[in-house]
Amino acid sequence: MARGEKRPVTVHTIAKHVGVSPSAVSTVLANRHEERRLAPATVEKIRAAVRELGYVPNIAARRLRAHDPEVHHHELGILTSFEAPVFLVSRVLRQVQRLADARTGAGRRYSISIEMFHAGRLRAMPGLLNASRFNGVIVTNTVPEDDAFLAGTTLPYAVVVLGRRLPNYCCVLDTPGEIGRKAAEILLKGDCRSPVVLTPALLTQSTAERAEAFCATVRAETGREAARVAALGFTPANGAEALRAHLGAGRRCDGLYAVTDSLALGAYQAIKDAGRRIPKDIAVVGVGDHEHADFFDPPLTCVGPSNDTIVEQVVTQLFYLMTHRRVKPVEIFVPPSVVRRASA
Template identity: 40%
Template sequence: MITLEEFAAKIGVSAATVSSVFNNRSRERRISEKTVDYVNAQSRKYGYQPNVAARRLRVHKDMQVCELAVLTAYESPAAVSTNIVHALEQAVSRNYPHITSFVEIVMFHRNRIKDIPGILDGSRYNGAVITNTGFDDDRFFEENNISYPVVFLGRDLPGYNCVSEDARHIGREAARELLEGSRCRRPVVLAPREELLTQTTKARVDGFMERCEEAGVPGEILWAEDVSVPAGLSAVGGFLPSKQMDGLFCVSDYLAVGAYSAIKEKGLGIASDIAVIGVGDFALGEYLDPSLTAFLRVDKDECAARMLLEQLFDADARLVSRVFNASLVPRASSLR
């Protein structure tokens, strides 16, 4: 990993200028917007981030307390953030027993993460896992620099440490299973309304529709109010029986739980009338009745936690983007 001085020399500006930009003090130092944009663009081009972790550890060489945060949207299921908190606490306890950690859940409205005080300067915590951001949030981070260690979970942003999945592949595989395995001819994908889509959920929808089009079978998108269980119940309940489907892919397992209730309330059978596939983000999916066909759960939370702590406590930590592949686990909800 190159140093701040090496990066500054590489792009032809002073180290002080780079430091001011990354610490969001460009106005205070009267650095022009043109220069700020140039430094930000070059940092994304070269994947450079200042080793904030090493600098903080030098300043706080006897640091025994580590304040961490999980930044997540109000519109996402609460279990998503609590799972990440658990992963962070376990990773600190297992790998850094001499450190006392505090983990705070910080909520934001999707596409309004910029409203969080201190979101760029790290005045509130030492490091953060950021998840469930919208497209406006992602653009905000692409255009600005965060001056403390972060890991983005569930999306891939240039110049940041990221943990994500091959979401388009998941959508394609779900469509393939419904079309070929369950022999569906009226496949539907259930997703939150468009303004609530994330990089991951949009890619799942796009992959599903792409595969249906390639197979010559018209797919349909059913929009839910959000990704909650009640939203799934309402969306599918309103769709049936005036419209027909024989296969349903839910971009969130919480939507799938609601869809189960709606299908049963309409007197239809899961699998026999409508094959249902989820994505494996609900740990109890295999215990639903019938058990939910879903993709094998990969512990992305644990990977993100480990990656964040390495940034904080390992001076040699590198910029990493980890993409997980997921395999489908057929269960009773799609077997015919």
Template identity: 35%
Template sequence: MNRPTLEAVAARAGVSKSSVSRVINGATTVAPSIREVVLRAVRELGYVPHAAARNLATRRTNAVALVVSDPPKGLVSDDPMFSAVVRQASRKLEAAGKQVVLMLAGSEDSRARVARYVAAGHVDGVMLVSMHGADSLPASLARKGIPIVSLGRTNPAVPYVDNDNLGGADLAVRHLLRQGRRRVATITGPLDMIASQERLTGYTGVLRETGHRSIVAIGDFTRVSGADAMRQLLQDDPGLDAVFAANDLMAVGALRTLREAGRRVPDDVAVVGFDDIEAALYTTPPLTTVHSPMADWAGATVDLLLGLFEGGTDEPVLLPAELVVRESA
């Protein structure tokens, strides 16, 4: 069960370690004859370079930490976002030859672990996924001196990619008003997240501009919280005729509450969500929502990080928002 070393390959091929190393790493200054004999030895021995040894010598790991905030907190407490983002990020990173180390950052403990892990030199870079605004992690990681990017803007600014939360909310609310809705409520995400804040700001902005009153309930991006918040809103203002939920999952919860309360959608109450997850197609009625291209989003964030490795720009990227009109509003 003893794995062959580079030295064993060298011995078998009758060349020096250096030459084997060159062949393995694709150096061009190698005579074809040597390359060939080395490659054969590699094949015969089933040689695979030892990762740790290589990392030690090169001081690079070819790995990237994908740090995702864990429920109950965090935008990605919702499944669709979690899987879309993690999947797409993994795909792109793997395609770029980077290994993905997944880390959940929930408790303070786990944050410390992430920091330690990064400090230990395990990874060449870090991709954060929608951390909370007040999160300490971005700052403490940035100090380590390795490239770090964030999907979703963070407070102590690290390079990020975000979608146009403000513009999206604006779009949604204007749509509702254009349909003649007068009392438009909103269900927000957790307010320590910048995305939630921006979506709320977009909502209040339009209402203020058009001289409407805002009706706000706070959720946490989960279905249950959407259902609860909707109940709350109906109690606060039984006459409301529209709801803008800061994400689709909460919109789904809201739909349920509305149905239970005997309100028809969209006749009595119009509902608009945000994100355009697949499930938005399958609600009754199908959900009108702000499309945010999760996969593109994750992809762009990976690109930003890969760019940083190459000394590229750390300019933030903003993805445009777009309203998808279905039947709920």
């Protein structure tokens, strides 16, 4: 049982409680009491105390003691917010592991983990500031509060930021302006006259810029304004609901740009339910952040960040920073990828 607000239980606590030395406790914890000939009665007393006091070993201490002093251990982290989808993150992890495996050898070892923070609460993640958790991190899916935190301190280890532009860090970025523009061009070239852009109500920097560039392009090319439809959240259900409302109100729409694929998926449903056909009545463009955009019905035309390139860049940068400790942060812009499929 945990003891309210007392100091954590350590081997010393237990040792004192039982009246033996910490070594004896440790011996029992490691199940070495046979070979080290502890009296069965003592072992039982120690076991009882461990249970009674609710001992939880200190991992940092164990690791320090357990590690082989001949090998260099590197801790890498991929930090992302809970609120964001893990699709891209898991690809990043796989790529990090690939490079790490390649340089793992006799004296070198890597641990890679994904850790999540509540959007806006990155600063609360323990060990970030005092560098006591990672030798290098990739940070992604931050919100402005997190960005402000990062911009305010220069973390003293390798940091690569994915999807945000921060002056003091190495950043890998897509080009939402270009993406929005190209999406608009595709729709307009397909003779779309009443373009609509579907966004979540809470815009991230990326989604805002995509939508903005889309509207600006429409304005520049046609002199008219694109309609903006805001979904409550990021899910297909949110997208479906928002677009259903738009179409149901009799508003025009013959071309749709959804700033995330999940919204596009919801939009598909709303469009079909309204008896419209894709792309004949309404052409749809997504961004390609969904694993299976290719299997939407019809397959979704996508204009968006080139994930392959982004993943590769971000991981390459991380390893570069870790070996070469660069002084100047760099910004890497990854041009959009355009995949024409049947939906526009």
